[in-house]
Amino acid sequence: MTTVAPQVEIGRSTLGESVPRKEDRRLTQGQGVFVDDVKRHGMGYLHFVRSPYAHAHIASIDVSRAEEIKGVYGTLTGEEVAALTDPFFQIAGAPGGQIKDFSLAVGKVRYVGEPVVAVVAETRELARDASELVEVEYEPLPALVDARKALDPEAPVLHDDAGANLMWEGVYEWGDLDAAFAEADRVVRIPELHFHRFNSTPLECDGALVEYNRGTGQWTIHTNNQFPGFAAIMMGPAMRTGLDKLRFVTQDIGGGFGNKITSHPQLVVCCLLARKLNRPVQWTEWRTDFHLSMSHGNERWFRETEVAVKDDGTLLGFRTKALDDAGAWLRYEPLGGVIWAQVTPGMYRWRNIRVDFTQVATNKAPVSPNRGYSRMQHLWFTERVIDIVARELQLDPVEVRKRNYVRVEDMPYETPNGCVYDSGDYAQMLDIALDLIGWDSMNDRRADAAARGKRLGVGIGSTLDSGTNNFGQSRLINPELQFSGNNEVATVKLDIFGEIVVTLGTTPQGQGHETTAAQVVAEILNCSVDDVHVRAGHDSYWNSHAGFSGTYASQFAVTGLSAVKGATEMLAAEIKKLAGAVFGGVPADALELADGGVRIKESPDAFLPFMACGAIINANNAGLPDDLGVTLNCRYVYRPPFQVPDVERKFGNLTLTYAAQIHVAVVEVDPETGYYDIVDYAAVDDCGKRINPQIVEGQVMGATAQALGAAVHEVFSYDEDGNLLTPNFYDYHVPHALDMPRLQTGYVESPSPFTPLGTKGMGEGGGAGIHAVCAAIQDATGAVVTTSHNPYHRVWELLEETA
Amino acid sequence: MEVTVTVNGTAYERDVEPRKLLIHFLRDDLDLTGSHIGCDTGNCGACSIIVDGVLVKSCMLLAVQADGSEIETVEGLADGDRLTELQQAFSDHHALQCGYCTPGMLMSATALLRANASPSDEEIKKALQGNICRCTGYWNIFEAVKSVAR
């Protein structure tokens, strides 16, 4: 791995050092506790009966044969769910907001794999056996699979309550489009671009073990849901219970990538059955279940795109019609209809933009956030536009990018829609990436490939990784919503023997939060990282939980670590206050923290170890001043500096930080077959101050691998009847060890001026890989690449086009 | 049916249904939850273990087929609290993120290094092809394995 960057001056601090991860010891020994590892006495295993039809009326359900089997504890049907719960709260207003979404199908099924009945039995095998005896009579209806046909008058309608398949629509327009197109030398027209349906397929699927306490009416939900704050506000009202009755517990999560945000319907089913059957209920989602039903990424079409450009490649503006396929239910949608607006002009100085955004329902699995959620689709679009414009104008894609990138001297840069890009030097990043890939020798490599009968192509993917949402952007979707801002919590305390104990509000899935949080705490308390105990996982009973707690949307380095910083600074101040009192009235500024305790700067022998501090406050506090006000247990809620966006103009700062990535891919295409290898790859990242570079680089690599998989192989593909054709890892090919290209990484550090540590959230910049591969294939084949998914047969078609 | 196995040196005897997969037997019957399940089709390798010296995916074997065998799983790699060189290398090289694939990955790498103490880069990749990781992109895993190759 090559690292190209100016060395950052690091003193004694571990901030910026790749300290070993605290998580690794347990995880390398098989001692992690993942959701399926949790067991309880007498628990029953839940299996879902799922719809074999994409669209059908449910004529009848008979569970009697299943319930007769010895060892079957009970069942739950949609009818019971409709009686026991209210429909889930909808983010959308009308029409999408009128649909009635329950945790099991009620009256109708709308996609293959939709849960219809739940069966609970003594063993996993028996639950599945019994589910085969549930008799469901369906009356099939025509299926709607192609979003482009959703608004046709003859299209089958999924949700009668909404009247049609339109779920949400909105027009976004900023700047002066007429003037931009009048000024343009050329208008580049792109009839249709398609961003395909896939997701990150975390290796661990969803799951839960739910216990119901009859005495208190409280559910304990052991689950790998990655955004319990969201799950709670969905589940509580539906279940007609206060959120305090829903306790979410997690230790280790086997990958999330956004795909584990919307498991709330399945969790509700587990809760209802735990109460109904008076026993713990365990649910493990298997791979096929996950592929059929969970969190597909948003499929999006961009139609009738027009780009106003000058002959020299200066970009003035664009307009496009975005059509988003939400699948059968709006589980997190239509937020995808606005999240993209965080990166409206991509990395470019487009000032005049119009996007007509339409979201429709189809008979496919519901979409939900997936790494790069909604921004990746839009950034793929902007990158495609750049390369198509460059091709049409016969300009170098590097030059078009550099001419139009937001410049370092423009930072912080306000986009046409009021977002503020905090810092960064995109042109410099591109230069580093080109250098890593050996741009100057590319002509030789082309010739070398040609001599071997291959066509070489090079492509650039520039991308933003916007992090720390302003939830106020939801009001651009539905002005009635009462969400805005963001928050995260941390608690840092000194325990009775002086242990430093940190509790986070986050639900990490491999991002190393225990480690980076400890680095921040150690920095402030001036102690060793090893002395900081960060609790593994999440428990909403720990009182380190706020409305937006969770791990999603590239924000831990900002929200999570800022909360840790705030809480630790409070603790440091309290330690000094306590020591000042113990030392007989020494002011705080005469004290310093060092060597696992606090001492008087001028007379270091006056030293109070943390152990003494913890013991005094917790167990030996007689005689302390009445007004001391020290608990050594400090909770801090970090709240980013946001305003509520202007709903009328759709204007405002939608996200706090903008990490950036620039990738370059080199492909070699076999012109006879369309088969291609990615033979070389460079990724350059800038996420501001890096607390733990190894963890950051790990995120860059992982996101890159996911992008390469998505670009070449991964797709949730449906036939015309709505059957998923890629329901497992056999047909949904994710990259394997042999599929990986040589990778070189580089980085730049442009600290964010807007965050307490100079950090930017990151981890979702991998979309750049899709952009780069598309551009490389365009370069190699000479044909315009119009879809984000380019398996070999698609490349062969492109070759045929240009033959 | 009666099944007798030795796992990481400990003998177990259990009565199991013939249809039970070995991975479920390890996880649910023996409470050895270090080996994981990531797919339905034998692709992901999260359940990789060593049976009588041979690396296999324990989701494609019935528990009854393992009767009489010596099984090694991730729980048996470390010597007490002392990690193997390979486990330590995984941490040093940040070869794991969520850690869900890690047990299977470690077993595959362990099997490789037993058979071939000095694998080439290509041999390392080939040896790990049956293990899917969705977090790391594999590059750091290659580095970790390479670092302990002789």
Place this chain on the structure above:
Amino acid sequence: MLLREVEYVKPSSLADALAALAANDGARALAGGQTLINVMKARAASPDVLVDLNGLDELKGIELAADGTLSIGPMTTYAELVGSAEARARPILGEVCAQIADVQVRNRGTIGGNLCSNDPTNHLPPLMAAVGAELTIAGEDGERTVPASAFFLGVYMTAVQQGELLTRITVPAGKRDGFAAVTLGVDGTCIANAAASLDGSLRIALGCVDAVPVLVEAGSPDDVRAAVRAAKLDPPSDVHASGAYRAHLAEVLAERAARQAMR
């Protein structure tokens, strides 16, 4: 992951295995299990009885006769074949087996299982057809030998009938073979493949384009594409390839396999 109920028997001789298979129409032989167990997980198949062939030494092993003929026991794993000194007499066998799936699958999966499952995307059916292998099938009433060209009958169907087992794979001497494939990722599932063998003329077997390997003959590599076209292939379309793309690949891969055989 959760199979239907099934009985399990582990016979200690071939005769016992054949008897167990003959005794129950719902019995199925369990070889490496790298396909069958997965099918059972999906509950797409649910045999009443699994007759485990692991442990039948008479179905294992590779013998090399003086004339170069290889006799391969169907319970030989891919890994065993790849590591076999004898099998190097026909190098293509090991080369192809080393590309199948991954280490773990190669450690369990068997040559016989690959042939008897006859998934159209499998590597070995076209390879065995091209090299002119002969397959010995045993039942309680005795045994018979069929050429590979007559062994594969349809998708997942072979000449091995209920109550029978494939007991031997005989591969004649030869070295001039080729194999080419376009796979889903490196060494992944075949989207299309072709095996070629030079034995006087070129015999080429095309995989993934029909229910069974399609055999074509050609005088030289230059004639191969025309020979494939003359076969008027009508390959299936699926999520990985259109029929037209497969038909095109069949031509390209057939020629590549042929050129490899001519080297």
